[in-house]
Amino acid sequence: MTNRDPALLVRDDLIAAFGLLSRLPLPTSAVAPDPRAAWAWPLVGAVTGALAALAASVALALSLPAGVAAGVGLMTGALLTGGLHEDGLADTADGLFGASTRERRLAIMKDSRIGSYGTLALLLITLMRWSAVTALVMIEQHWAGLIAAGALSRAPMAVLIAALPNARGTGLSHLTGIPPRGAVMAALAIGAVVAFLCTGLTVLPMALAAAATTGLIARAAQRRIGGQTGDILGAAQQLAEVAALSFAAAHLG
Numbered sequence: 001m002t003n004r005d006p007a008l009l010v011r012d013d014l015i016a017a018f019g020l021l022s023r024l025p026l027p028t029s030a031v032a033p034d035p036r037a038a039w040a041w042p043l044v045g046a047v048t049g050a051l052a053a054l055a056a057s058v059a060l061a062l063s064l065p066a067g068v069a070a071g072v073g074l075m076t077g078a079l080l081t082g083g084l085h086e087d088g089l090a091d092t093a094d095g096l097f098g099a100s101t102r103e104r105r106l107a108i109m110k111d112s113r114i115g116s117y118g119t120l121a122l123l124l125i126t127l128m129r130w131s132a133v134t135a136l137v138m139i140e141q142h143w144a145g146l147i148a149a150g151a152l153s154r155a156p157m158a159v160l161i162a163a164l165p166n167a168r169g170t171g172l173s174h175l176t177g178i179p180p181r182g183a184v185m186a187a188l189a190i191g192a193v194v195a196f197l198c199t200g201l202t203v204l205p206m207a208l209a210a211a212a213t214t215g216l217i218a219r220a221a222q223r224r225i226g227g228q229t230g231d232i233l234g235a236a237q238q239l240a241e242v243a244a245l246s247f248a249a250a251h252l253g
Contacts, residue, residue, distance in 0.1 A: 013037035017044050020176065021154070023082045033172070038161070038179035039186035041154040045237075046194050049150025052077040053143040060137065070133035073146065074126070085241075088234015089125060090118030092217075095231065096224050105224055106168055109231050125242050132245035136252065145248035148195035152206060153241035155191035156214035157233045158184045164218060167227035176230075195244075202251045209243035 017040035018024050020033050024047075056073035064072070078086060095109030097117045108115070114122075136145040162184045166174045179187075195203040214236050221232045 013040050014043070017041055018047075020172075021045075021084065022048060022080055024080060033176035035161075035177035035179040036183055038158040039183040039190065041158055042151040042187055042191035042194060045150035045152075045154035045191075046147050047150075048077055048080050049146035049148070050143070051080060052150075053146040056133070056137055056142050056146075066137040067130070067134045069137050070130055070142070073133055073137075073142065074130060077146075077150075085234040085237040086122060086126075088231040089238040090114050090122050091231040092118075092221075092235035093121035094118040096220055102167075102225050106229075109225075109229060110168075110171075125238055128242045129245055132242065132249040135249035136245070139249075139253040141248070141252040144198040144252060145245055148198040148203065148206060149241050149244035149248060151191045151194035152203075152210050152244045153237045155187045156210060156236045156240045158187040159214065160218055160221075160228050160233055160236055164222060164232075165227035167221070167225040167229050167232075172230040173228060173233060199248060199252060202248060205247040205251060206244040209247050210240035213239035213243045 013034065013036060015026055016032065016034040016037035019026055020037070021041060021044045052073040055076035056069040059069035059072040060066070091109045091111075091114075094111075094115040094117045095105040098108050098115055099105045133142060133146065136142040158179055161173060161176065162179050162181070168174065192203060192207060195206060199206065217232065217236045217239055218228075221228055225232075
């Protein structure tokens with residue numbers, strides 16, 4: 001492995017990252033989750049955010065209102081990821097708050113059906129994201145905000161999957177494995193650099209807000225189910241993204 005061309009390693013990591021976190025077409029049909037590729041997760045978020053911003057800009061070019069353009073952008077982002085993170089958020093809300101024992105919480109999170117907590121979480125977080133993106137569209141900062149938030153919100157996933165034990169021993173998170181320390185640090189650095197290039201010093205409150213939500217979900221997951229799952233990672237991404245978007249909307253104008 002160490003004798004392989006570094007360019008090929010980077011290519012394989014990018015393919016693995018996009019194959020895991022998006023529905024974008026890939027140059028190969030055989031893509032296995034690879035923990036080493038965690039460094040590239042923020043790049044997936046940046047690309048997803050850029051395509052969402054493009055969709056919002058197209059809607060604006062068609063003279064659609066800012067709120068509709070924001071909705072088009074969010075819908076595009078969800079389609080590009082297959083609703084992966086939204087599904088994790090709903091399952092996490094149902095599991096962590098819908099039962100009193102660890103075993104029952106994990107069983108609920110594994111169930112594909114959505115309950116009242118999951119529905120409320122999706123509605124509230126989506127409303128908050130839509131409000132923030134609408135504000136960004138109105139001040140013509142949706143490109144900067146969506147790309148930066150997309151990158152910043154994928155880095156916490158790398159932190160959580162490395163820092164917390166897998167609570168179930170099965171599932172996508174378990175299959176992906178534990179990323180090396182270097183990959184986690186690289187994910188944090190890439191997310192911060194991309195966000196800085198897009199938003200300047202506004203990256204500071206955005207990153208702090210994303211870190212705060214990550215700490216909250218990590219603490220809740222550790223206490224209630226004893227670690228992380230793929231659903232916890234998806235919930236962390238959604239919470240970090242809405243926090244980052246909210247502070248972008250507040251400060252970029």
